[in-house]
Amino acid sequence: MAKCRTCSIIVSYNPEIENLVALTKTLALQDDFVVIVDNNSHNKESILSITKSLDRCHSILLDKNTGIAHAQNIGIEFALAENYTHIVFFDQDSSIDEYYIRDQLQVFAKLKSQHPKLAALGPAFVDKKHGFHYKIVNIDRYGRRTKIDTQHMQKPFAASLIISSGSLVSADALRDIGPMDERFFIDYVDTEWCLRAHAKGYVIFVNPQIQMLHAIGDNSLKLLKWRVPVHSAFRRYYRIRNAFFLLKMPHVPTLLALREIAFNLVHQLVLILFGQNKMGYVRSLWRGLKDGLNGKY
Known part of the structure; x- marks a missing residue:
């Protein structure tokens, strides 16, 4: 059996350097290689200094923000050219322990012996600010959703969709399966890739014994019993536009795409009514609808 060689890909954009240093150092101690792909951050010289100071680390500094999908693909191209057997994706604010890669590789190998077409293994996620466990969403062939609570689970389980961070x-x-779809820029990149993998007969698992801290949105609004994530108007444009792109893809269940469209429109209305930068959200809603319906990438 060939030795596992892992390459971790961190995509950065104006990161907090302390967080990025901590993640990179932790990975450098347990990984074969670490690549930071930076989307033209204002502090990219600091990012360059991180990889220069560590062994088995490399940075690729892009001259403009090309989106997370393109940055991931740059890292993927590097890793595949160097014949790494596994790739691990991270966000710039990810936080892991010193055994993360080892533990995930062991579980992956065991699952692979039972499921030859295993594509990916993700962790469970805990909200960084409020401490609750994110539920994993499974969908059937028609797009009907089932939520799985990972909090008290012990064994890995099959999942329809996982977040790319930590996978x-x-x-x-x-x-x-192919690389990430760069047309999506940022939102639904991992969703589309997971659904494409399933369409090709692959399976994806979650290991609930491995947990990562995660935060959705820059902030949140508390409305009655719901907590609504708040993203920038810039990010909300892609969220709305890309939901319409999902509707046109044969490997994406229609019901799932329609739900995402409806949910995003309601979410946008809440942000317009109760959030800051109301006109920014109105403009991103208009642009997202226009470009989504016209199929403009």
């Missing part, structure tokens, strides 16, 4: 992906699966 361990087989390089062979990536070669077959």
